[in-house]
Amino acid sequence: xxxxxxxxxxxxxxxxxxxxxxxxxxxxxxxxxxxxxxxxxxxxxxxxxxxxxxxxxxxxxxxxxxxxxxxxxxxxxxxxxxxxxxxxxxxxxxxxxxxxxxxxxxxxxxxxx
Amino acid sequence: xxxxxxxxxxxxxxxxxxxxxxxxxxxxxxxxxxxxxxxxxxxxxxxxxxxxxxxxxxxxxxxxxxxxxxxxxxxxxxxxxxxxxxxxxxxxxxxxxxxxxxxxxxxxxxxx
Numbered sequence: 001x002x003x004x005x006x007x008x009x010x011x012x013x014x015x016x017x018x019x020x021x022x023x024x025x026x027x028x029x030x031x032x033x034x035x036x037x038x039x040x041x042x043x044x045x046x047x048x049x050x051x052x053x054x055x056x057x058x059x060x061x062x063x064x065x066x067x068x069x070x071x072x073x074x075x076x077x078x079x080x081x082x083x084x085x086x087x088x089x090x091x092x093x094x095x096x097x098x099x100x101x102x103x104x105x106x107x108x109x110x111x112x113x
Numbered sequence: 114x115x116x117x118x119x120x121x122x123x124x125x126x127x128x129x130x131x132x133x134x135x136x137x138x139x140x141x142x143x144x145x146x147x148x149x150x151x152x153x154x155x156x157x158x159x160x161x162x163x164x165x166x167x168x169x170x171x172x173x174x175x176x177x178x179x180x181x182x183x184x185x186x187x188x189x190x191x192x193x194x195x196x197x198x199x200x201x202x203x204x205x206x207x208x209x210x211x212x213x214x215x216x217x218x219x220x221x222x223x224x225x
Contacts, residue, residue, distance in 0.1 A: 033212075033213070040217075041217075042202075042215050042216065042217040042218065043157075043202070043204075043215040045212045045213070048212065058212060059212075090156060090157070092157075092213075094213075100144050100145045100162075100164075100206050101145075101147065101159060101162045102147060102159065102204075102206075103159060104149075104156045104157040104158075104159075105156055106155065106156040107155070107156050
């Protein structure tokens with residue numbers, strides 16, 4: 001599983017509340033990614049990081065922010081959750097600079113009521 | 114903008130059959146292509162990774178090929194088993210390594 005842990009694995013929250021999802025890796029990989037997976041849309045990139053404090057936007061970044069203060073942790077924050085952000089969120093790490101292979105966490109299922 | 118398409122969206126086969134899943138992409142300037150497997154309610158498991166300079170990769174009963182010039186990849190599964198039932202996703206990494214672009218997957222069902 002490449003040492004990736006996501007927390008929480010399941011969360012139910014109400015519209016307008018802040019939510020933070022955490023991705024933790026036990027390796028020392030530079031590249032980390034947050035994806036969301038929705039029926040009919042597949043997996044879409046939200047944000048990614050290429051080092052501590054180095055982040056960039058992906059395809060569907062509106063309404064999301066990220067932070068990476070340590071190599072091992074990549075946080076995804078929904079400042080004010082909306083029902084359209086109900087989804088399964090996946091964190092991934094990349095062995096970039098080597099094979100570029102991606103490894104995924106088990107996912108965090110978020111429901112916004 | 115890179116787009117990845119997988120055909121068919123769903124496939125049902127009897128056990129023992131050999132099968133091919135297709136993946137096409139619009140921009141041939143890729144760094145690599147990966148095939149993943151996803152079981153219901155689970156994360157993605159990497160099956161095969163093909164670098165842009167490679168033509169194919171094999172792992173057990175799985176063989177993936179890459180034709181960059183035509184923007185196509187195939188995943189060949191030999192002697193399919195019920196345990197192969199899952200959704201198979203292909204994804205390409207751009208040359209900057211900034212993102213993996215996914216297809217929507219092929220859902221495979223193998224009946225015993």
